[in-house]
Amino acid sequence: MARGKDTNPQPIVMNEALLHVIQKDLPAFLQQLNETHQAHRPVGMLEKTDIAYLETLQGNRRQQQEQISLYLILAYSNYAIDELRMAIHYFEQAFTLSDDYFPQGALLAKAYLDALHTVAAQAGDLSLLSNGLEWAEKFEFIKFNTHKELAAIYYQVKDYHTAAALWKQHLQNVPDCVTTSQLLIKTLSDLHRYEAAIAVFKHAPASVQQVSFLQLLVGHCYKETGEYAEAEKLYKAAMSAPYNDQCLPMCALAELYAESLTDYRLAHTWYQQAVDQKGSSYDLLYAKISYLRFLVDQGETSTALSLLLFMEQQLNSNYLRLSPRDLNRVARCLYKLNTRLDQATKFSRRAVELEPHVTDYVHTLVAILIRIREWDEVTPHVRHWLKFSDDEMVKASWSDYSLLFQDTIMQGQQATMEALLYDKTSDCWRAIRCALYKTSEDGETAIIPNDIYPVADQLYKQFIFRDMPRIFPE
Secondary structure, X not given: OOOOOOOOOOOOOOOHHHHHHHHHOHHHHHHHHXXXXXXXXXXXXXXXXXXXXXXXXXXXXXXXXXXXXXXXXXXHXXXXXXOHHHHHHHHHHHHHHOOOOOOOHHHHHHHHHHHHHHHHHHHOOOHHHHHHHHHHHHOOHHXXXXXXXXXXXXXXXXXXXXXXXXXXXXXXXXXXXXHHHHHHHHHHHHOOOHHHHHHHHHOOOHHHHOOHHHHHHHXXXXXXXXXXXXXXXXXXXXXXXXXXXXXXXXXXXXHHHHHHOOOHHHHXXXXXXXXXXXXXXXXXXXXXXXXXHHHHHOOOHHHHHHXXXXXXXXXXXXXXXXXXXXHHHHHHHHHHHOOOHHHHHHHHHHHHHHOOOOHHHHHHHHHHHHHOOOHHHHHHHHHHHHHOXXXXXXXXXXXXXXXXXXXXXXXXXXXXXXXHHXXXXXXXXXXXXXXXXXXXXXXXXXXXXXXXXXXXXXXXXXXXXXXXXXXXXX
């Protein structure tokens, strides 16, 4: 067998000769196999017939180390030909037998973690990952410089803080890795650790700081921290980058002017430029959704309806690709425009299915169900909604709650809400219940007057202003 790096390695038929490799020369064999794999050859050092032969050797009695070696060769050979589930199986067979024998640790650890990550992502099966993390801890994969691979696994199991820490370590070794920078900045941003995300960008090499999609990401972080001038600067830098679609940076600028700087004239200008671009169809759809929301919020109903007609086919064809946030934004716009409520219901349901713990999405679905008088469906969604809505959330979303209570009363469906509100014991909910149902503190319901909605609103306002007395002081 060739020992050094061969510029044109050939597949080797092992059969009986492979036994010698298993017994004496596993590290060198694996290294050569890796060099072949890295050269992107269509077939690894082992042909499938060789792998089949190796599988017949499993039942033979042999020394423990020889058996481990056999499993490791089978594992890596299957990995090299993209038989990833079989690779995982043989890796874990070897790990089960092994105490400390782990040759070519860096090579094998990265292959195992990569196979795990790929299979779990493709199949949506995260059960494999817990075993993987246990093996990684037992054999101290971290010492093999597997920070990036381990981070991907921790991210999949939703341990985002650990994933971020590992990506940060990887960047210390490979500071110019754009992909890792993107993953780290995006993860920190999703965790609302905006200053940390900005710090990653600031410490990156100049070549990384010039990447347009990173400029866009970090611009969002600056926007969240209230540093609007820095956000504007990065959005414009991303827009002027060569060979870059300008749609998303233009849309980001429009959102900045509309939401943070309240310069609606400039927001209009940038939105119109964004939706006129020739970027990717999905980016354009995102810009149109954002523009639609802006028009609806500004009360420009006729323009919003025209835009909706223009984008409706694109919305339907991208329904399964839309993020929960965009699904909710579309549903909310349709609800406010009081049009295509069947489509609004469809989009809103999917947003709630994908992210059931986001109260804003449940707010929208409940409001739509009330509008279309689907009372049988309202109760479970309201129950779910109230479960995640503490007093602070209620205050932040009072327009949604007051609308719900108003429509409930106007349509004579107080009983739908009564049982759901009964168990809420905070001052906030007791005040709302009192206003809605004129209940005593023990929950006894009295006659509900016709003008109950203004009373509810007045009592709630009395509750939320801290300088006024509470309705039920402790």
